[in-house]
Amino acid sequence: MVNIYDTANDLAKQMRETQEFTALETAFNDMMADQESFDLFKKFQKAQREAQQKQMQGQQLSEDEIKNVQNLANEVSKKDVVKKLMEKEQQMDNMMQQLNQTITAPIQELYKKAMD
Secondary structure, eight states: OOOHHHHHHHHHHHHHTHHHHHHHHHHHHHHHHHHHHEEEEOOOOOOHHHHHHHTTTOOOOHHHHHHHHHHHHHHHHHHHHHHHHHHHHHHHHHHHHHHHHHHHHHHHHHHHHHHH
């Protein structure tokens, strides 16, 4: 019997060697090297995470919280190193979506039989 988790672990190792991942890693390291951008990035990530947690708990965000997240998003998006990181994240996400389509193809094919 196939151990699918071994295959997944192999895929994770191979992913680290892809052009998409190495470009993302470089962009992330470049962003970390720019202390001002990195601090702003961390502040934005924290505010975003806290807002999401609040929403998941069914709580409404205050206008101040919404404005804070929007202002941080606006500030962080002006940083070139962050823009490059976001571009590389998008490329990585595209690869992940393609992999997900490939991995879930057997399930899609199985259910497609019911639609014929």
